[in-house]
Amino acid sequence: MMNIFRLAGDLFHLISIFILIHKMSTSKSCAGISFKSQALYLLVYVTRYLDLFWTFALYNSTMKIIFIGSSAYVLHLMTGPFKPTHDPNIDTFKVRYLIGGAAILAVLFPYKWTPAEILWTFSIWLESVAILPQLFMVQRTGAAETITTHYIFALGAYRALYIPNWIYRYLTSTFWDPLSVIAGIIQTVLYSDFFYIYYTKVLQGRKFELPV
Structure with a gap:
């Protein structure tokens, strides 16, 4: 169901997406961007959007592609x-724990015991923590380019x-998806410190730096 929030x-x-690709294309650099987070997001989308092979809806299918x-x-x-x-020396978050944890939760608590549903559940849990390698990089360096912070905020x-x-x-329809809500809350909580610093520094025209 479509609504203003979605x-x-x-x-x-x-x-x-536009900010990230624009930043990389104009600077000819991927400095400050976590390869591991980007790989996790691709894994999320590939495992979630398997229905592209058998269903089509103009808006949803376009977005998935x-x-x-x-x-x-x-x-x-x-x-x-x-x-x-x-620099792989600062992109060192151990993503195998994120993938393993998401896989275990997906097998234990899927909506249905089918491969497609298990993979969909896996993608929901994994997306909730896929930003961690990126946030870890920012924490390790203690700062980030303004355009990178715009990307993370968006x-x-x-x-x-x-x-x-x-x-x-x-x-409006009594439809309830507790898994998506819980995963969304987890991800928002992970962003909370970043959101605060982004609001108090970047939106005030100052450089994004973590407190010492």
Whole structure:
């Protein structure tokens, strides 16, 4: 069901993609961007949007193709022309724990015991923590370029807006998806410190720096 919260969330998602690709293309660099987070997001979209092979709806299918295609393109830039600008020494978050945890939860608590539903559940849990390698990089360096912080903020706003989307759907049609709500809350909580510093520094025209 379409509503203003979902539309706004999708808009922020598209904005985050545009900001990221624009930053990398104009600077000819992927410095400050976590390859591991980007790889996790591609894994999220590939496992979630398997229904592209058997269902089609203009809006939803277009968005799914954009998300998969843009994530693959970003990884191409990071492993190809801009690879020398990525520093793996600071992109060191152990993502196997995130993937393993999401896989365990997906097997234990799927809506249905089918491969498609298990993979969909896996993608929901994984997306809730996929930003951690990126936030970890920012924490390690103690600062970030302004345009990178805009990207992270837009990505966080996208997921935060999906929470009122689920509430609105429940109030208007009694449809309730507790898994998506819980995962969205987890992700928003992970962003909370970043949102605060972004509001108090970046939006005030100051450089994004973590408190010492």
